[in-house]
Amino acid sequence: MAHRQSAPDATRRSERSRRAIYEAALALVTEVGYPKTTIEGIAARAGVGKQTIYRWWPSKADVVLEAFLDLSGQAAEAAGQEPYTVPDTGDLAADLKLVLRATVDELRDPAFEAPSRALAAEGVVNEELGRRFVAQLLEPQLRLYADRLRSAQEAGDVRADVDPRIALELFVSPLAQRWLQYTGPISYEYTDTLVDYALNGLAPR
Numbered sequence: 001m002a003h004r005q006s007a008p009d010a011t012r013r014s015e016r017s018r019r020a021i022y023e024a025a026l027a028l029v030t031e032v033g034y035p036k037t038t039i040e041g042i043a044a045r046a047g048v049g050k051q052t053i054y055r056w057w058p059s060k061a062d063v064v065l066e067a068f069l070d071l072s073g074q075a076a077e078a079a080g081q082e083p084y085t086v087p088d089t090g091d092l093a094a095d096l097k098l099v100l101r102a103t104v105d106e107l108r109d110p111a112f113e114a115p116s117r118a119l120a121a122e123g124v125v126n127e128e129l130g131r132r133f134v135a136q137l138l139e140p141q142l143r144l145y146a147d148r149l150r151s152a153q154e155a156g157d158v159r160a161d162v163d164p165r166i167a168l169e170l171f172v173s174p175l176a177q178r179w180l181q182y183t184g185p186i187s188y189e190y191t192d193t194l195v196d197y198a199l200n201g202l203a204p205r
Contacts, residue, residue, distance in 0.1 A: 020046040021053060022067035029064055030114035034122035034129070037064065061129055065136050068115060072106070072137070086148040092157050093195055095148060100171065100191035107179050107186060120180060142168060170198035 024045035028037040039060055043050045057063045087095045106112050123130030142165070149164035158167070171194040178184050 017046070017048050017052060018056070021048060021056075021063065022070050025063050025067040026071060026115045029118045034064065034118055034126070039063070061132060064115075064119065065132060068119060069137065071112060071115070086144045088148060088151055090155070092148070092152045093199055096145075096171065096195045096199075097188075097192050099145075100175065100195065101188045103175065104186050104188060104191055107175075117180070142172070145172065167198070171195050 021042060024042045025037065028041055028045060032041075037060065039050055039053055042060075042063060043053055046053075053063060057066065086099050089095055107116070119129070119133055123133045145168040146164040149158055149162070149167055152158040153160055153162065153164070158164075171191070174194055175186060175191060178190070179186050184190070
């Protein structure tokens with residue numbers, strides 16, 4: 001009796017190709033920068049045809065941003081966290097410090113840092129990419145910070161007249177600036193202090 005050969009698993013093959021494309025896109029952005037990264041280059045590096053990429057994504061920006069979202073999700077999973085979550089334990093300071101410490105770990109991870117810097121830098125001069133970077137990568141996280149601050153307002157831990165969207169910038173923006181412009185080291189101690197200053201203010205008590 002002839003041995004029956006099983007049919008190729010198209011789903012598994014597609015997932016392998018997708019992962020190879022993600023890795024190729026991020027590697028090229030890191031090595032040559034976003035402007036010099038091309039669909040042709042990504043396809044060649046991933047070992048797939050150009051049409052495979054165009055079947056799944058309409059543009060280079062879509063490939064790179066989705067690859068970066070996937071990388072962020074993997075980093076969160078490796079740290080034992082859900083992507084884009086801010087816990088609500090009832091202790092606002094502890095919750096914010098926990099998330100910002102995880103952000104420090106991510107920003108110091110070479111696999112994350114290099115493509116993140118490349119995308120952030122290109123987003124400054126490429127308005128379309130910059131807007132998509134903010135909309136797809138930053139805004140979902142910022143909304144969750146704002147939601148956590150609103151829940152703290154409801155619990156009476158934050159003044160009712162505080163605008164959560166502005167308040168979150170007191171600890172998120174300084175970290176981003178220090179990381180992007182190398183104005184100082186980023187550490188757990190630094191982000192813990194940002195939270196303390198933001199929640200307690202600077203005036204003597």
